[in-house]
Amino acid sequence: MDFWSDKARGLSPYTPGEQPRIEGLVKLNTNESPLPPSPRAVEAMQAAAGDALRLYPDPESVALRETLARYHGVAPSNVFVGNSSDEVLAHVFVALLKHDRPLLAPDVTYSFYPVWAKLYDVAYETAAVDEGMRIRVDDFCRNSAGAIVFANPNAPTGIALSRDAVARMVAANPSIPVVVDEAYVDFGGETAIPLISEFPNLLVVRTFSKSRALAGLRVGYAIGDAGLIEALSRVKNCFNSYPVGRIAQAGAIASVEDDDYFQAGLATIVAERARMTSALVELGFEVLPSSANFVFARHGAFGGAALAQALRERAVLVRHFNAPRIADYLRITVGTAEQTDRLIGALRKALG
Secondary structure, three states: OOOOOHHHHOOOOOOOOOOOOOOOOEEEOOOOOOOOOOHHHHHHHHHHOOHHHHOOOOOOOHHHHHHHHHHHOOOHHHEEEEOOHHHHHHHHHHHOOOOOOOEEEEOOOOOOHHHHHHHOOOOEEEEOOOOOOOOOHHHHOOOOOOEEEEEOOOOOOOOOOOHHHHHHHHHOOOOOOEEEEOOOHHHOOOOOHHHOOOOOOEEEEEEOOOOOOOOOOOOEEEEEOHHHHHHHHHHHOOOOOOOOOHHHHHHHHHHHHOHHHHHHHHHHHHHHHHHHHHHHHHOOEEEOOOOOOEEEEEEOOEOHHHHHHHHHHOOEEEEOOOOOOOOOEEEEEOOOHHHHHHHHHHHHHHHO
């Protein structure tokens, strides 16, 4: 520690979901997909793993950006690609969210946001979600922030705002950037991407990790006005000129092009989410309405930490956040039908 900078000493790093190696573990703590990635994506990555790996990848990921542009109905100049949506968001904090007035975010949201704010010296304020854990749109229309960031569907609650609600928020803040983190939107939310032609201050961030079952690939992207994308490119090229490797670009392109497989996977996960929710309610849980690939639930008679430990003792891993307002909740990833059955069985034993 003698050689640490003052900045490093003052940081409180983000804690990622645990990745234990326990035989027979039911792992429902990191919102990974229970389904394999597109076979076409796997084939494309295998084909890319050849002699060309001695060469640097395309620094601008042009082919991937063009593929994403076609898929979302925008221009390639509206697309930025990075090594995971976390890296994209980190660039967003530098390029768009650091201003004299504070950044505004919900008090219950993705816990990486305050970490980036601390890292990049971004003044950070929160607006409380309501008693039902919903974002209060009016609190983000008060015109006192320097920028706004939120997840939609929100994390860890899974609750989504409608596109109309997002549009109202963005329209009320025409002079500041508004960033919508859509990591989970494919599971039931309404994307804000169609709004970017109307609002030059809106940026939408997406990932391949959740709905496309490519968490191990680390590919994320942002869609917005070309001016916002240029700011991200400037920051990227001051940090890492080649963020997305050849194999990752090939796999991501093939995944986007295999839309039938993608849609079928979404339907499977949404159906299992409904089954899991019903089973949890039967056990006495309150389950928030989820538009994500996880549910956020609490039991009136048992605390979240105790239940998480009881499940762990039965080789079922879920996520518990020891944080204000949400300490009684468990965030439970939607798994396979077999994993859901294991979860419910373990909960029955834990609840007595």
